[in-house]
Amino acid sequence: MKIEHLILGAYQTNCYILRRDSAAVDCLIIDPGLEPESLIEFLDEHKLNPVAVVLTHGHVDHTAGVALLRGHFPGIKVYIHKLDAEMLDNIQNQPFVFEQLLAEQQGGLSAFKDVLSSTGPADIFVEDGDVIEQAGIKLEVLHVPGHTPGGICLYSKDHQIVFTNDTLFAESIGRTDLPDGSMEKLLKNISEKLLTLPDKTKVFSGHGPITTIAQQKSNNPFLK
Numbered sequence: 001m002k003i004e005h006l007i008l009g010a011y012q013t014n015c016y017i018l019r020r021d022s023a024a025v026d027c028l029i030i031d032p033g034l035e036p037e038s039l040i041e042f043l044d045e046h047k048l049n050p051v052a053v054v055l056t057h058g059h060v061d062h063t064a065g066v067a068l069l070r071g072h073f074p075g076i077k078v079y080i081h082k083l084d085a086e087m088l089d090n091i092q093n094q095p096f097v098f099e100q101l102l103a104e105q106q107g108g109l110s111a112f113k114d115v116l117s118s119t120g121p122a123d124i125f126v127e128d129g130d131v132i133e134q135a136g137i138k139l140e141v142l143h144v145p146g147h148t149p150g151g152i153c154l155y156s157k158d159h160q161i162v163f164t165n166d167t168l169f170a171e172s173i174g175r176t177d178l179p180d181g182s183m184e185k186l187l188k189n190i191s192e193k194l195l196t197l198p199d200k201t202k203v204f205s206g207h208g209p210i211t212t213i214a215q216q217k218s219n220n221p222f223l224k
Contacts, residue, residue, distance in 0.1 A: 055079065058084030140155045
């Protein structure tokens with residue numbers, strides 16, 4: 001698997017572009033984030049064809065780029081867990097996220113309304129245990145509520161990698177103080193669904209650097 005990585009927007013969201021190999025044109029995108037213009041430029045420059053977008057959860061710093069992607073690549077399919085699906089249609093579901101965004105952006109709410117209201121519904125809802133197969137990539141869905149009700153991680157056993165969205169970071173874990181967050185659920189899912197993966201599994205999170213399951217077992221202060 002060929003993995004390319006862009007950091008998008010003020011919240012420095014990790015966006016991942018996955019291909020079967022370096023010669024492949026079709027790709028799968030994980031979390032297009034805010035300010036996705038550099039993602040579009042990268043896809044155009046490398047003549048890549050994104051056939052699907054997987055949203056690891058519904059927060060706008062991971063989903064807002066869907067609108068621009070759909071406008072540029074009309075055939076693209078969008079995946080999300082059904083419990084986070086409403087976040088794509090109703091920006092009022094994310095009041096605390098918006099308070100933070102508005103505090104950091106000069107344009108105010110009007111600067112985001114068009115982008116977020118035009119994101120539109122997902123094409124495909126996923127659940128725990130589903131397997132997403134697109135662009136020659138196969139990823140198992142791990143439902144990991146805690147940061148959001150419909151948060152998912154994406155696991156490739158063959159390549160020993162897991163995309164952990166905002167559930168698990170290098171030496172940290174996701175926030176649970178936003179609406180519908182739950183520290184109890186987050187820690188339970190990290191313990192049962194992530195720390196049980198092989199130690200050498202590489203962890204690609206929603207923000208910050210790459211790590212491994214072994215490193216997080218040893219070094220993550222939230223998991224002691």
